[in-house]
Amino acid sequence: MLTSICRYFIIVKTPISPRFYSGINQEVVRVRFAPSPTGFLHLGGLRTALYNYLFAKSRGGKFVLRIEDTDQSRLVQGAVEQLQRDLSWAGIEINEGPGTEGNFGPYIQSQRTHIYKEHVKTLLENKSAYYCFCTEKRLELLRREAVRVREVPKYDNRCRSLHPAQVADKLSQGVPHCIRFKLNPGLESFNDLIYGTITYDIAANEGDPVIMKSDGFPTYHFANVVDDHLMEISHVLRGVEWQISTTKHILMYRAFNWKPPQFAHLPLLMNSDGSKLSKRQGDIKISHYRDSGIFPLAVINFIINSGGGFEKDSERNVKPKCLTMDELAEQFNISRINSHSGKLMSERLLEFSRLELKRKLQHPQEENELIEVVREMVKKHLPEHDSLQLSSEHIKNILHWSVSRINKLSDLLSDDLKFIWVSPRTCKISDTELPHIEIFIENLQEKQFLDKDNLNGFFKEFCGERQLKFGSFMKTLRAILSGLKEGPSVAEMMTILGKENTVERLQCSIKNNK
Ligand code: GLU
Numbered sequence: 001m002l003t004s005i006c007r008y009f010i011i012v013k014t015p016i017s018p019r020f021y022s023g024i025n026q027e028v029v030r031v032r033f034a035p036s037p038t039g040f041l042h043l044g045g046l047r048t049a050l051y052n053y054l055f056a057k058s059r060g061g062k063f064v065l066r067i068e069d070t071d072q073s074r075l076v077q078g079a080v081e082q083l084q085r086d087l088s089w090a091g092i093e094i095n096e097g098p099g100t101e102g103n104f105g106p107y108i109q110s111q112r113t114h115i116y117k118e119h120v121k122t123l124l125e126n127k128s129a130y131y132c133f134c135t136e137k138r139l140e141l142l143r144r145e146a147v148r149v150r151e152v153p154k155y156d157n158r159c160r161s162l163h164p165a166q167v168a169d170k171l172s173q174g175v176p177h178c179i180r181f182k183l184n185p186g187l188e189s190f191n192d193l194i195y196g197t198i199t200y201d202i203a204a205n206e207g208d209p210v211i212m213k214s215d216g217f218p219t220y221h222f223a224n225v226v227d228d229h230l231m232e233i234s235h236v237l238r239g240v241e242w243q244i245s246t247t248k249h250i251l252m253y254r255a256f257n258w259k260p261p262q263f264a265h266l267p268l269l270m271n272s273d274g275s276k277l278s279k280r281q282g283d284i285k286i287s288h289y290r291d292s293g294i295f296p297l298a299v300i301n302f303i304i305n306s307g308g309g310f311e312k313d314s315e316r317n318v319k320p321k322c323l324t325m326d327e328l329a330e331q332f333n334i335s336r337i338n339s340h341s342g343k344l345m346s347e348r349l350l351e352f353s354r355l356e357l358k359r360k361l362q363h364p365q366e367e368n369e370l371i372e373v374v375r376e377m378v379k380k381h382l383p384e385h386d387s388l389q390l391s392s393e394h395i396k397n398i399l400h401w402s403v404s405r406i407n408k409l410s411d412l413l414s415d416d417l418k419f420i421w422v423s424p425r426t427c428k429i430s431d432t433e434l435p436h437i438e439i440f441i442e443n444l445q446e447k448q449f450l451d452k453d454n455l456n457g458f459f460k461e462f463c464g465e466r467q468l469k470f471g472s473f474m475k476t477l478r479a480i481l482s483g484l485k486e487g488p489s490v491a492e493m494m495t496i497l498g499k500e501n502t503v504e505r506l507q508c509s510i511k512n513n514k
Contacts, residue, residue, distance in 0.1 A: 029061025
């Protein structure tokens with residue numbers, strides 16, 4: 001048993017009993033991902049969404065998307081749509097949420113203000129909440145004073161003791177106010193499905209929290225509790241940064257006389273060097289992976305790999321594999337999630353990406369989808385070329401060639417490989433070289449397939465027999481095949497293009513030079 005104490009905050013990591021788990025099985029599982037639409041989905045957010053999704057999927061439950069946009073000052077235009085696109089790209093299917101209405105909507109908190117107003121009344125009536133008329137100026141003075149005496153700033157709960165007549169008077173005068181929740185002092189505990197028993201005295205560390213702001217919007221803590229209850233959320237899986245707030249939430253559930261959901265807090269995600277992921281890091285945005293042509297399942301397996309929840313490949317004695325969502329859901333076990341921080345090992349991302357390419361090419365339908373993705377990617381990357389070679393057969397050949405050579409699809413867009421896609425424009429072939437090229441084609445056609453090493457020998461032999469200058473003949477071949485002056489060797493180019501394509505490009509240039 002591991003115990004750590006930080007002022008009134010006790011984490012007791014106890015093995016969780018089987019009885020506790022059997023409790024989970026019997027319930028109807030409803031989980032939610034509840035992001036604030038303040039930007040783009042990043043790895044941390046995707047991890048939370050993913051574990052919720054897998055938990056629901058593994059137990060035949062429902063996954064709800066709820067948009068927590070009560071902090072109107074932090075909203076970003078288009079962020080909700082972007083979030084939905086990112087989740088769908090990642091393969092996370094939403095059972096209920098904005099645009100996928102279920103029985104518990106609306107799923108956007110700013111459209112639920114009437115519900116919060118109704119519920120705050122309950123807490124005012126049962127004296128669990130009170131009006132607070134303290135001005136920003138007074139709160140600022142309290143903060144400054146706390147800093148001066150080196151204490152953590154906290155509200156002194158002054159308005160708790162206002163007489164009802166004083167309250168009525170101020171309200172009738174229209175004095176600006178918010179509503180606060182009364183925190184009961186004392187230790188409060190809950191069972192964290194990942195961390196074990198968590199005990200905390202919230203009132204010793206915080207003043208009474210605002211639950212309804214003066215702008216009429218609820219704060220996160222209040223709206224979150226009300227919605228989790230009304231949406232019948234059975235399990236809350238969220239980042240460990242929220243663990244410290246959970247006892248506050250439990251006090252609110254009690255004030256309403258509601259049963260709280262079960263909680264599981266996911267440990268921090270770190271970079272491989274142990275540093276914190278920062279939103280300024282370009283590579284934590286999910287769109288970064290999509291734009292780089294990394295497969296969604298590679299990103300998913302990469303995240304899983306750092307956070308646990310599954311048997312390790314080494315434990316199962318199997319080769320590393322990029323698991324599908326169904327396989328992941330089948331293997332997912334919340335008791336296997338680590339409580340220590342997870343490190344994102346970037347080299348594994350590319351490994352998963354390669355494995356995923358291989359897997360997709362083994363399934364005709366996924367292979368066809370991939371061909372389509374590559375076609376669109378190339379068109380977007382080379383918009384100035386009207387003679388792109390993008391037949392399905394060609395893309396398929398290239399993908400099979402690339403399977404052990406590239407890490408991600410965007411590697412196929414490198415300048416070196418441009419010749420794959422760009423059918424070269426007709427280049428001038430001198431009259432002296434023309435007949436040699438014709439014979440060269442005949443010789444090539446006799447070969448069963450083109451292999452880089454054999455080709456190099458063949459080129460030398462061919463030039464030797466016909467007393468052609470090797471360098472200048474290669475230059476001509478390169479120009480015919482790629483229209484480029486640089487790039488991989490001619491033998492390599494032919495191997496990549498394959499026999500049929502190579503011969504076709506050569507024949508075409510002969511035709512155009514006659
Ligand atoms: N809106 C919170 C966030 O942005 C949700 C936290 C929770 O899941 O309770 O992360």
